[in-house]
Every structure is written in structure tokens, then in C-alpha cells.
Amino acid sequence: MIRYDDTNDTSILQYAKKLEGKSFSEVVKESNKYLNEDGDSVLHEDKAEYYSDTKSKGSLGHLIEEYYFGYDINSNQEADFSKTGLELKVIPLKEVRNKISVKERVVITIINYDTIIDEPFENSHVVGKLSSILMVFYLHDGSGEKLNYRIKNVYHYTVPYEDYLIIKRDYDLIAEKVRAGKAHELSEGDTLFLGACTKGANKSALRTQPNNDVLAMQRAFSLKISYMNYVYSNYVTRKSAPPEKIIKDSTQLLEKSFEEIVLEMLVDYYGKSKSELLDMLGLSYEKEPKNILTIIIYRILGVKTNLAEEFAKANIDVKTIRLNDKNKINEHMSFPTFKFTEIVNQDWTESDLHNIFNEKKFLFVVFEIGSDNEYRLKKALFWNMPMDTLNGPVQDTWQAAKTVVENGLVLKNHGSRTTNNFPSASYNRICHVRPHAQNKDDVYPMPDGTFYTKQSFWLDKSYILKIINGCDK
DNA sequence: GCATGATCATGC
DNA sequence: GCATGATCATGC
Numbered sequence: 001m002i003r004y005d006d007t008n009d010t011s012i013l014q015y016a017k018k019l020e021g022k023s024f025s026e027v028v029k030e031s032n033k034y035l036n037e038d039g040d041s042v043l044h045e046d047k048a049e050y051y052s053d054t055k056s057k058g059s060l061g062h063l064i065e066e067y068y069f070g071y072d073i074n075s076n077q078e079a080d081f082s083k084t085g086l087e088l089k090v091i092p093l094k095e096v097r098n099k100i101s102v103k104e105r106v107v108i109t110i111i112n113y114d115t116i117i118d119e120p121f122e123n124s125h126v127v128g129k130l131s132s133i134l135m136v137f138y139l140h141d142g143s144g145e146k147l148n149y150r151i152k153n154v155y156h157y158t159v160p161y162e163d164y165l166i167i168k169r170d171y172d173l174i175a176e177k178v179r180a181g182k183a184h185e186l187s188e189g190d191t192l193f194l195g196a197c198t199k200g201a202n203k204s205a206l207r208t209q210p211n212n213d214v215l216a217m218q219r220a221f222s223l224k225i226s227y228m229n230y231v232y233s234n235y236v237t238r239k240s241a242p243p244e245k246i247i248k249d250s251t252q253l254l255e256k257s258f259e260e261i262v263l264e265m266l267v268d269y270y271g272k273s274k275s276e277l278l279d280m281l282g283l284s285y286e287k288e289p290k291n292i293l294t295i296i297i298y299r300i301l302g303v304k305t306n307l308a309e310e311f312a313k314a315n316i317d318v319k320t321i322r323l324n325d326k327n328k329i330n331e332h333m334s335f336p337t338f339k340f341t342e343i344v345n346q347d348w349t350e351s352d353l354h355n356i357f358n359e360k361k362f363l364f365v366v367f368e369i370g371s372d373n374e375y376r377l378k379k380a381l382f383w384n385m386p387m388d389t390l391n392g393p394v395q396d397t398w399q400a401a402k403t404v405v406e407n408g409l410v411l412k413n414h415g416s417r418t419t420n421n422f423p424s425a426s427y428n429r430i431c432h433v434r435p436h437a438q439n440k441d442d443v444y445p446m447p448d449g450t451f452y453t454k455q456s457f458w459l460d461k462s463y464i465l466k467i468i469n470g471c472d473k
Numbered sequence: 474g475c476a477t478g479a480t481c482a483t484g485c
Numbered sequence: 486g487c488a489t490g491a492t493c494a495t496g497c
Contacts, residue, residue, distance in 0.1 A: 290490080334492095336490095418476095418478085434478070437479080437481060438480070439481095476491100476495100479493080480491100480493070
């Protein structure tokens, strides 16, 4: 029985749309594929375990291929719907505090370090596999009962032209890094939409690389979680008005990288004071908001809110940094609080802190105070954390914090003040733990049932200073 | 002046 | 009410 025309994307999508609302066990049941003696469809006995085992991650995709679209599972590099070049991706969503977001990056294909150095993007497997994707989103409810997970949305994604141009540059950057013998230094934060994510049975799956004897972690091209979240919330479900783009004319991306364009937009304003900038931008406030410098940056970039489409897709955060009259930074840089009860159950690579610095890129914008006591725009730069810092000092701090929570806090009284034994600012001058709360009664529970003031990880101001002075490597 | 603890301001 | 970015306050 032919249920769709496999030479026609519209027909495939129309048929696929009927998946919405079904659980995976319903898909099997309605497939009429393997019937038991009662005439019900069941999982083929050879594969029942594979499809229901929590550990076999790709299996829900295979289940859809086999039971819904009725073709054999292929692991070759051809497109799933080979006649139209359409790729199928079955993508988990998660729900946290009533908010649904994409659970994982979407892996496209393994990076072959040996061939990428000679293979232009246009001829690569990756461009073929991400240009046209049938995205099947299901809600991963965390129960582990995979077959009960329910499909929420089906969407035919085709890569927008401006995204294609950015993804091509991402590919070129990854290829260039491999060509330079730096495959072992690849990081997801290097690129904007197309990331080089680790891929393997364990995180230490190593491969050889050309132009360097150092082994590199196996990695795959993937659409970043931030990119997928943008796709989901703005293209698939369209819940709210999308943020504005910074790049209004996408042909600019033919000449320059996104980062170059952004930095050039800011260069014109270097040396200008806060009040001059407010004037130039036509802004005035009765009472200046605390994030005035961030507002200024977004307005320079031509965006009316403190959100930009490209920053959302690429997981870029704007951080303003103030230099005092001695050219030092006054404050360390804070990041979100962590939960004591979560950190004790997490491994480093799945921790929030690892995910932040592994995936995020920062636009650091430096303001310097002048003799007139006014801040002036000094410079701006993009930065993401190098792998050896992430898996060195930052991991050390995280591990030390985890150990403190595991073993129980040790508090000491010094007169009116009480100190704890979390890794403090003097720990390694890169990353430390400090309170981050409304006040000291704003607490999270400890594993032992006691409560302690919310804490977060901070980057040391002396480390930030090295970064903005270009001396962090 | 730094280290560390404590808190503010804004937006959702 | 809370998450998040940012800054203040005190003791040594």
C-alpha cells in the first residue's frame, strides 16, 4: 500500500504530518508491519529490545523509518529519502517549568578530519544532509518509557539563505582548524550555527588528524541547540514575534564573516562616551537603566530590543566590561546559580557550567572610564573559552565545588563574618564560586537537607582582563 | 586594595 | 517570585 509519493517532498510532508499527536507505540500498532496471532502490529522480535532500550539513542528515528515510512534502516551517507534528498531527523524536546525546548543538538554527520581539509563545503556530505530536513519533534518526558513518548510537531526545514552563508563559514572555520593541525582544539563555541560536537561511545573516542600527531576527539557536525531552539520556537511553533536580525542584507555575508560585520558596526563608535552615544542613538532616559551599556550596544547593532536573531541562534551573549582609571576591572563576572542537589549527581561533561562554556560565544564590549568620569567605548571582541581552559582550571573549580557539596560545607566564623570552603577567588584566578542571591536567606537545599545561600560560578576579573588584552592563550 | 560575602535592579 | 546581569560592603 503506497501511503506517500517518495519522489515528492510535499507528499512526504503531508503523510508525515499525521504523526503529530501519536506516541511511538501507536505508530508501531498502526503500521500493520509485523502482526501477532491476534492481528495486532508489534515490534519485530529481533528489534523489540533495540527500539525500547533507553540506551540506543538513534532508535526512535529508525523506528519511524521502518514502521512509518516503511524503508530499511540505512547507515550509509545517502539522504534518508534519497529520491528528493530529504533527510529525516527525529528530535527530542524537553519540558522544564512548563517551557518546551529542544533537548539536544541535531547531529548531521561525522567529521572526517582527513578529507575535510580538501573538501569544499559545496561538495560536502554535510551540506546535502542539512539543506532539507524533515524534522519530527517528540516530547522526551524523562520517564525512560521511550515508546510512550509522543510526537508533537512535524516540520519541513529548508536552510534559509543567510543561515546557509553562516553555516558555510562555520564549515570553513572547522576545516581551517583541522588543516592547521588543531583538530584537538575544536570546540562548539568556535562556530555560530554549525558546531563540531563530540561524538563517540565515550567522550574520549580519539582519532588521528592530518598535520599533527596529537590525537583529537571524534567530532560530528551538528546544528547547535541554540540554533534548533530558534528553529523550534520561531519556525515550527511561532509562539511570539521573532527578534530582529542584525544583518539586514544577507549578501554582506558573502564578503565578510558575521563577527567581522558586527565588530565593524561597533568600531565607528569607539572612543565615544556614554552620553555621546545616547545622543547619537537618539536615546534619553529620566532614570538610566542598570544595563544602559548593553542597550547602547544593541541599538548600535540596529536592534530595538536586547535580543537579536543571530545571537539567539548562535548562543552569543553580550557582556559589557568596565575598566576603572587604573585600567583594571572592578568586578568578577557572574553566571547563573547552580543547584547543590544537581551538581552532586552530574558528571563534568553534562554539567551546566560545562555546557555554558562549551557552547557559548561572548561578545565582550569594553568601556573605559575617562578623567571626566564618563565611560567611553574602548573596544569589542568575540570570545569563546579554549578547550584546555574549560577542561583544565574551570573543570578543577567545578570539581572542587562538587566535592564540597558531597562532603558537606565547612563554615568558619571570623568575628561577624562566616566563610565557607567553596573554591574562592584565590583558588585559581580563572573561575571561582561565590554567593549569588537576593540576600543570604535566598537559599537552595543541600543534599543533606540543610539550606545554603545560592551560589554561582564566576570568571575572575584578572582572567577577563587577560582575554580582552589578548593574552589568554 | 583585595578577598569574600551580600545584595540590587530589571524583566519575564 | 525568580533568574540573571550587575554592583555594593566589610574586614583584614
